[in-house]
Amino acid sequence: RRLFAGHATAAMLSKITSAACRGLSGRLSARAPAMAAAALRLPMHTGAAPLTTQSTPQMLCYQCEQTSAGTGCTSVGVCSKTPQLAGLQDLQMLYNLRLAQLAHAAGPNCPRKAEVRELFLSSTFATLTNVNFDDSRFEAYLKKAAELVSELEATVPSAPKPPPGLPATLPSDRSSLFRAAAPAGLIARGARVGNEDLFGVVEMATYGMKGAAAYFSHAEHLAAGDAAYTDADRDEVYDEMFRIGSYLAEAGSSPPADAGEALNRALTECLALGGLNLKVMKMLDAAHVTKFGSPRPTDVTTEPRGGRPAILVSGHDLGILQSLLEQTKGRGVDVYTHGEMLPAHSYPKLGEYDHLVGHFGTHWGNQLFEFRHFPGAILMTSNCLRPPTRKYNDRIWTCGPVGFNNIGHIANDDYSPLINKALSLPVFDSSSNNAALRGEPRLTTLKTGFGRDAVLSVADKVVGAIKAGQLKHVFVIGGCDGTETSRSYFTDLARATPADSIMLTLGCGKFRLNGEDHGMLGDLPRLLDMGQCNDAYSAVVVATKLAEALDCSVHDLPLHFAISWFEQKAVAVLLTLLHLELKNIRIGPAVPAFLTPSVVGVLNQKFGLMGVDQEQEDDDLAKMLQGH
Numbered sequence: 001r002r003l004f005a006g007h008a009t010a011a012m013l014s015k016i017t018s019a020a021c022r023g024l025s026g027r028l029s030a031r032a033p034a035m036a037a038a039a040l041r042l043p044m045h046t047g048a049a050p051l052t053t054q055s056t057p058q059m060l061c062y063q064c065e066q067t068s069a070g071t072g073c074t075s076v077g078v079c080s081k082t083p084q085l086a087g088l089q090d091l092q093m094l095y096n097l098r099l100a101q102l103a104h105a106a107g108p109n110c111p112r113k114a115e116v117r118e119l120f121l122s123s124t125f126a127t128l129t130n131v132n133f134d135d136s137r138f139e140a141y142l143k144k145a146a147e148l149v150s151e152l153e154a155t156v157p158s159a160p161k162p163p164p165g166l167p168a169t170l171p172s173d174r175s176s177l178f179r180a181a182a183p184a185g186l187i188a189r190g191a192r193v194g195n196e197d198l199f200g201v202v203e204m205a206t207y208g209m210k211g212a213a214a215y216f217s218h219a220e221h222l223a224a225g226d227a228a229y230t231d232a233d234r235d236e237v238y239d240e241m242f243r244i245g246s247y248l249a250e251a252g253s254s255p256p257a258d259a260g261e262a263l264n265r266a267l268t269e270c271l272a273l274g275g276l277n278l279k280v281m282k283m284l285d286a287a288h289v290t291k292f293g294s295p296r297p298t299d300v301t302t303e304p305r306g307g308r309p310a311i312l313v314s315g316h317d318l319g320i321l322q323s324l325l326e327q328t329k330g331r332g333v334d335v336y337t338h339g340e341m342l343p344a345h346s347y348p349k350l351g352e353y354d355h356l357v358g359h360f361g362t363h364w365g366n367q368l369f370e371f372r373h374f375p376g377a378i379l380m381t382s383n384c385l386r387p388p389t390r391k392y393n394d395r396i397w398t399c400g401p402v403g404f405n406n407i408g409h410i411a412n413d414d415y416s417p418l419i420n421k422a423l424s425l426p427v428f429d430s431s432s433n434n435a436a437l438r439g440e441p442r443l444t445t446l447k448t449g450f451g452r453d454a455v456l457s458v459a460d461k462v463v464g465a466i467k468a469g470q471l472k473h474v475f476v477i478g479g480c481d482g483t484e485t486s487r488s489y490f491t492d493l494a495r496a497t498p499a500d501s502i503m504l505t506l507g508c509g510k511f512r513l514n515g516e517d518h519g520m521l522g523d524l525p526r527l528l529d530m531g532q533c534n535d536a537y538s539a540v541v542v543a544t545k546l547a548e549a550l551d552c553s554v555h556d557l558p559l560h561f562a563i564s565w566f567e568q569k570a571v572a573v574l575l576t577l578l579h580l581e582l583k584n585i586r587i588g589p590a591v592p593a594f595l596t597p598s599v600v601g602v603l604n605q606k607f608g609l610m611g612v613d614q615e616q617e618d619d620d621l622a623k624m625l626q627g628h
Contacts, residue, residue, distance in 0.1 A: 059083035087181030100245025130384035134403030211572025274579030293348035310428035315381030346449025473501035480566030507533035588612030
């Protein structure tokens with residue numbers, strides 16, 4: 001497991017200079033040079049952790065790509081997260097890592113196992129960027145977590161010491177709870193660790209854990225049964241999740257005895273987390289296929305059917321979509337997808353609902369404008385939720401892990417309030433659709449459903465085209481989208497790819513590409529939409545099978561990666577790609593703020609991981625075509 005031997009040592013890190021970090025193949029993003037030149041410095045260990053005596057905890061959050069100034073949000077989140085909410089989420093994660101410690105120590109006979117597992121998944125999912133803004137939901141999560149921790153500490157023999165920063169007793173009033181959250185925050189924990197390189201890598205593993213927990217929560221919610229995965233598979237995931245969580249509880253809260261060895265261990269656990277996420281994505285893929293059939297190439301209209309009330313469904317959760325479709329049968333309501341729900345149309349069993357009629361809008365970052373012009377009711381099933389405006393806050397509901405203060409929340413799978421609201425609203429017609437487009441031309445039909453089975457069904461043609469020299473390059477361009485104009489890099493890169501290449505896309509990053517016709521290569525569209533962000537598993541399977549057919553390794557394939565990232569699911573996917581030892585992955589628009597330039601240099605040397613060159617995508621393309 002010493003995968004970073006010779007790389008992640010204190011001596012190695014001391015030799016890595018800013019010049020080595022410029023091995024990131026050109027310029028970092030407009031924000032990243034500032035990060036590279038003057039990365040956010042956490043306080044070094046000086047004894048007691050700083051405490052907050054006010055009702056507002058000292059804030060620092062850098063878990064997403066859009067973090068303020070590329071270093072961290074300190075007064076309010078770019079996502080609109082308040083310092084109070086940030087504190088509650090930090091405290092929840094520390095409680096969850098304590099639960100992981102105790103569950104790992106207890107083993108198979110963990111008391112209240114089902115409750116521990118469910119709370120760990122649901123509350124961890126809720127801490128992802130743009131998922132849950134509701135203070136009261138986190139207060140309820142914390143109350144339950146404190147109860148479980150107290151019982152397990154009393155019953156688990158040889159329970160490990162709790163991480164510093166966890167309150168001995170959870171306060172019951174809100175102002176005291178906010179104060180109690182301060183020692184669980186990044187500033188306090190970073191001071192206790194006292195090593196910025198190590199703390200950043202531990203946080204990367206923590207964010208990867210969040211992403212993997214979110215994917216596993218989706219899989220568990222589908223309840224697809226043994227045909228998807230077995231109890232043994234489930235136990236294996238939870239065991240590894242709690243093992244890594246137990247490590248994070250200690251490593252993220254205390255100074256290391258040996259900095260080089262501690263950093264090596266942290267990087268190794270990141271790769272282990274990537275391996276865990278690969279298994280989770282495989283299980284989620286199996287659950288989707290078991291419940292809804294294997295995706296098939298599908299044309300999805302972006303034009304409204306018109307004449308009927310409508311509901312718009314955004315997020316990722318296909319199980320929630322199916323429940324809504326069941327409850328709206330025969331009610332005279334049309335259902336449209338938004339964002340990463342677009343691939344839902346390619347699943348045969350979901351396609352059987354004749355009132356699932358089309359797709360509206362683009363990625364989550366445009367929802368403030370798009371939701372305003374959608375005249376019907378709206379349902380958010382998962383991330384990413386932007387704080388609703390008064391233009392539509394009376395007709396949007398959250399469900400599952402999603403929440404927002406004073407916004408309706410669907411409980412117990414009863415969508416009656418949402419459906420009744422839709423029936424009371426104006427019908428969805430072309431005028432509303434045209435207003436949402438802001439005058440921009442868009443394709444009236446989007447193609448999706450090029451999952452692993454669909455692509456492998458024509459694998460002989462792909463292999464033949466590669467052998468004949470007709471197909472020379474395969475680009476993977478996609479991931480999480482965001483709101484910055486710098487993300488046009490991915491659109492420009494796709495436009496510039498040569499005619500003898502195809503592009504695989506997934507996640508909401510597809511909306512930077514799928515508004516244009518990229519043509520055909522033989523019988524194949526040059527742009528193949530493989531699905532949601534979790535369908536990165538399909539891309540892994542396709543790459544593996546193509547390598548087998550060509551009698552080579554995956555590393556010998558003409559694969560080029562340009563990955564847009566935003567939140568913690570993307571971190572989990574990135575760690576999976578590194579676990580698979582895939583090389584020369586470009587990420588952007590910005591390099592993660594939680595990684596120091598020294599650590600970025602190590603990842604560049606070990607894996608060729610690099611930032612995109614936002615201003616010179618043509619230079620990046622030239623290097624990709626040369627195999628760099």
